[in-house]
Amino acid sequence: MAAAAILDVRALRKSFGTHDVLRGIDLAVAPQELVFMIGPSGSGKSTFLRCLNRLEEPTGGSIVVDGVDMMAPKTNLNAMRRRIGMVFQSFNLYPHMSALGNVTLALRKVLRMDASAADAAGLAALTRVGLADKARSHPAELSGGQQQRVAIARAIALEPKIMLFDEPTSALDPELRGSVLAVMRDLRASGMTMVVVSHEMRFAREAADRVVFLEEGAIVEQGPPGLIFGPEAGARTRAFVSEIGR
């Protein structure tokens, strides 16, 4: 599997000063696999995702995405980053641009598409998240769920090899989460490789191939959702799962 992996992380470490946040993480993600990450607050889940596209500079270890060594000095980071879609807890849409403007900015400035090609690709991405009719709306005119779907469209418009989700529904009211999760299910069904940090257990049970339990910057246990969420899981995993399951 390792050879064909879209994402291959080895011995990834990250320290902030003397604080070791990631303490040697190994994780390989196969094409079309959905890896679901859980762990207590402060265990390093966000830091891990942010190291993958080097928004955060890893302290050590290797990261290979689609065969490209992310840590190599000669790697074109900007070219690789557009291959790694990222969705944030707080959406981070550009407030001064319409939904379509948000989606097309990188198409125009990174992929250098002309305006009409970018608009067409942007509209196609918005259609995939069910928001073609909101193309002209600004983020402030959209609900949280709609904003997060625009953020997903912004990432998938670049045709990434892998998508990273950092608690994509945590900032949303419960009734708005369903639409975002539905879009994520569609993405999964279309064969997207995904790493999802979330507390949405039901989504994990239905959609995840593998659940990874992270604690204090290290992977404690991993396996299919049935195992990790079931009675055979290790004691620490079970304690955590029962806590968030409540």
Place this chain on the structure above:
Amino acid sequence: MQHSIFIDSFFKPEIIERYAPDIARAMLVTIEVAVLVVVTGIALGLLLAVVRSFRLAPINFLIVIYVDGFRALPPLVLVLLVYFGLPNVGINLPSGAVLWLVLSLVLGAFAEEIFWAGILSVRKGQWEAARSTGLGFAQTLAYVILPQAIRLTVPPLTNRTIAITKNTALGSVIGVPEILNVATTTQSFVGNATPLTMGALAYVALFIPVVLFGRWLETRFAWRRA
């Protein structure tokens, strides 16, 4: 009686008629200096704020020294220092150029701080979102950060711009034929305060539109926040 003394001292019709063209010409000088100062000062401030965002320590150190220096010193001191100091090092600038240069540098210093504060106030997530789509640092700054930062800077920048353009009156101490200079010269010549009234009205006529323009900008640049 009271009434006509008042009119004769501050609004004497003959004086108004006689010197209106002089004041009008002075207004043009004030407008010219003010417009040039606003353009160069704001451009300088924006440029320095952009340079500062690259966070190169030695360069930022110099920027901070310049900014703090020009914000701390009274503009009058700078005008006199430059006007009487430059000839000593062999540089002779006309008084109008000195006024433009000094006021541009002062406005540039304030504008840099305002733009910089605007850049810092844009949430970190905006940088991260943009960079995660493959936009480079300069692209992110240009398309994502600055448009948001600049909107936040419109109110303080408008205030600072009005304040600095009022300082064109400092040109009177170095002989720039702007409104205050012409008004005071004329006042001492005719021995009547009417030219000063005319000068004051000229400033009002100039600055009311600027203030209104600032308000219009503020509403235009405001966008609904979630």
